[in-house]
Structure formats: structure tokens, C-alpha cells
Amino acid sequence: MIARIIRIISKEYTLMDDKENRYDAILTGKIRMQMKPAAGDLVEAVRLDNRWVVEKILPRRNKLIRPSVANIDQALIVMSVKSPDFSPALIDRLSVLIMSSGIQPMLVVTKCDLGIEPDFEKRIEEYERGPMQVIRTGKGSLDPSLAGILEGKISVLTGQTGAGKSTLLNELEPSFHLATQETSKALGRGKHTTRHNELHPVAGGLVADTPGFSSLDFSHIAAQELASYVPDFLPYLGQCRFNDCIHQNEPGCAVKDAVERGDIPRVRYEDYLQIMQMIQERKERYL
Numbered sequence: 001m002i003a004r005i006i007r008i009i010s011k012e013y014t015l016m017d018d019k020e021n022r023y024d025a026i027l028t029g030k031i032r033m034q035m036k037p038a039a040g041d042l043v044e045a046v047r048l049d050n051r052w053v054v055e056k057i058l059p060r061r062n063k064l065i066r067p068s069v070a071n072i073d074q075a076l077i078v079m080s081v082k083s084p085d086f087s088p089a090l091i092d093r094l095s096v097l098i099m100s101s102g103i104q105p106m107l108v109v110t111k112c113d114l115g116i117e118p119d120f121e122k123r124i125e126e127y128e129r130g131p132m133q134v135i136r137t138g139k140g141s142l143d144p145s146l147a148g149i150l151e152g153k154i155s156v157l158t159g160q161t162g163a164g165k166s167t168l169l170n171e172l173e174p175s176f177h178l179a180t181q182e183t184s185k186a187l188g189r190g191k192h193t194t195r196h197n198e199l200h201p202v203a204g205g206l207v208a209d210t211p212g213f214s215s216l217d218f219s220h221i222a223a224q225e226l227a228s229y230v231p232d233f234l235p236y237l238g239q240c241r242f243n244d245c246i247h248q249n250e251p252g253c254a255v256k257d258a259v260e261r262g263d264i265p266r267v268r269y270e271d272y273l274q275i276m277q278m279i280q281e282r283k284e285r286y287l
Contacts, residue, residue: 002058004071005041006199006206013037013054015045020201025052038063039197039208040070040154062102068197069156069208074104074149078159078168080111086120087160092230092271093216094158095132099229100221103156106133108146110164113138126265131231137168147172151204173202223279227255230272232264248276 003023007014013025025045027037035057037043044056063070075098077091091107098105107127116124128134135143150172157165199206223246227233233247233255241252247269258264 001045003043003045004199004206005037005039005043005054008037008039008197015043015052015054023052025054027054031055031057036068038068038070039199040072040206042071064101064103064156067156067208069154069199071154072101072103072156072208073153074106075156075158076106076108078108078110078157078163078165080160080163081109081116081120081124082111082114084160084162086116086123088123088267089271089274090160091127092268093275095231096218096221096226096229096275097216098158099231100225105231106135106149108159108168109134109136110168111138112136113140123267126267130265130268131234137164147203150202150207153205154199154208155202155205156208169200169202169207173200218275218279219282221279223276226272226276226279230268232268233272236264246276248273 001017003015003017005013006016006022011026013027015023015025017023023045031037031054037054037057041060042058043054044058045052045054047053060070062072064072075094077094077098079086079091086109095105109124124134124136133149135146135149137143137146146168157169159165197208199208221229224244227237227247236254236258239254240247240250242250245253245255247253247255255264255269259266259269
């Protein structure tokens with residue numbers, strides 16, 4: 001059968017078929033030597049000696065290393081308006097990492113019921129006018145469209161600690177809390193361990209049970225590629241005077257012109273320059 005890995009604990013694998021039936025499985029030795037499986041992988045499995053054995057991992061569309069999840073459709077950047085404060089710089093850095101992995105980013109703003117400071121409101125509205133989808137939520141006012149967004153997709157949640165990722169999932173799927181609690185008890189050392197990876201059914205989709213990106217590492221991104229991972233820049237790429245423009249100091253830059261016109265928020269461009277500086281300084285140290 002063809003099924004998806006939805007849970008990995010040590011060397012034990014849980015598979016789910018397209019009818020949501022679950023099966024316990026193990027790996028063949030040859031797979032362990034070739035590729036490390038991840039939650040979200042589609043696999044071919046056969047029944048041998050009264051147990052399911054994974055014989056082949058099918059080609060992946062994408063994969064994150066931390067968290068180790070494959071074939072992701074979207075990543076939800078969960079950001080609160082206070083406690084902790086709204087952070088455009090973190091959103092922009094996360095969205096670059098997400099897009100560089102071939103995944104669609106989305107912004108979910110939480111705790112809107114606590115009131116939003118004028119400067120944060122301005123920043124949120126800038127994202128709402130841009131290409132990235134934005135959903136606002138608050139206690140007792142969960143946006144019903146969020147459930148539809150998760151349906152039929154594999155999603156990863158990332159963002160600040162304390163922004164309300166678990167609360168959001170528990171509101172969408174009350175059984176999520178129970179499922180993660182049971183896993184924690186079974187492991188005996190907390191659910192977020194290097195040997196545990198799981199996808200949970202939430203609102204008709206699968207959501208990675210992970211703490212999100214554990215590091216903001218841009219080491220795999222080249223300076224010439226960075227602009228293609230900034231959603232607001234995409235309409236202007238290829239319109240600069242120079243083909244190798246990195247939208248930093250070059251004349252005739254369509255991105256800089258869009259910033260001056262107000263078509264691209266200036267804060268978005270400044271965050272881009274900061275990431276570009278990190279990439280360039282890293283390259284210089286490696287020479």
C-alpha cells in the first residue's frame with residue numbers, strides 16, 4: 001500500500017492511508033542506509049510476517065531539517081500582538097526561511113482581543129495589503145476561515161514562544177491536547193525530542209507537532225537568491241536595470257523604486273537588507 005508516515009518514535013513508525021486507517025510499521029534495512037524518513041513522507045509498505053514493512057520512500061516535494069517534516073504545504077507564522085510583542089523582523093526572517101524551503105508562508109496574528117498598539121496595527125495592515133495571507137484571531141473569536149485553510153494540507157506552525165500556537169490548535173481540534181498529552185506520557189520525557197516526530201489530524205488536515213524552527217540559519221541561501229524569498233518583492237523581480245541586481249546599492253533598481261513609492265513597506269526592505277548583510281558577512285568569513 002501507499003501511505004504517509006504520521007508518527008516516528010525511535011524505530012517505530014505509524015502510517016496512515018488515504019482512508020485515515022493507521023498501521024504500525026518498521027523500516028527495511030536498506031532504507032535506513034539510504035534516507036532518513038521524516039513525518040509527512042509518502043511510502044510504499046508491504047505486509048510481511050504479520051507486520052507492515054516500509055520498503056520505499058517516495059520522492060519528496062520539500063523537507064525541513066528542523067523540524068524534520070516532509071511534503072509540507074504551508075507554514076503558519078503565529079505572532080501575538082503582545083506578551084510577546086508583535087515582531088515584523090522575526091516574521092520576515094521566518095518567511096524567507098519558509099519560502100527558501102519551497103513552502104508557502106501564512107501569518108496568523110493572535111491575542112487580538114487584548115488590544116493592538118497603533119504601531120503594531122500599522123505593521124499588521126501592511127502585511128494584509130501584501131501577498132501573504134493574514135488571519136487575525138483572539139480569545140473567543142477564532143476566524144472560521146482558519147479551519148478551512150488547514151483542511152487537506154500538511155501544515156507546520158512556527159513563531160514566538162508564548163504566541164499561542166498550542167491554544168490555536170486546541171481551539172480548532174480539542175482532541176489535539178489530549179493526543180499530545182498521551183504522547184508525552186508514553187515518551188516519559190516530553191513530546192519534543194530528537195527521536196519523536198508526529199503529524200496530528202487537525203481540522204481535516206495534518207499539523208506537525210513541533211516547536212517550530214529551532215534556529216534562524218540562512219547559510220543555505222545565496223545573496224542572489226534572497227530577493228526571490230521575499231513575497232513583497234516578487235512582482236518587481238526581473239525589472240531592474242541590471243540582471244544581477246541584489247537590490248542593495250545598484251542604480252535602476254525596481255525594488256528600491258517600489259519602496260520609495262510606498263508599494264513595498266520600508267520596514268520589509270530594511271529587514272531584507274539586514275538578512276543580506278548576514279549572508280554577505282558569512283561569505284566573507286568563509287573566504
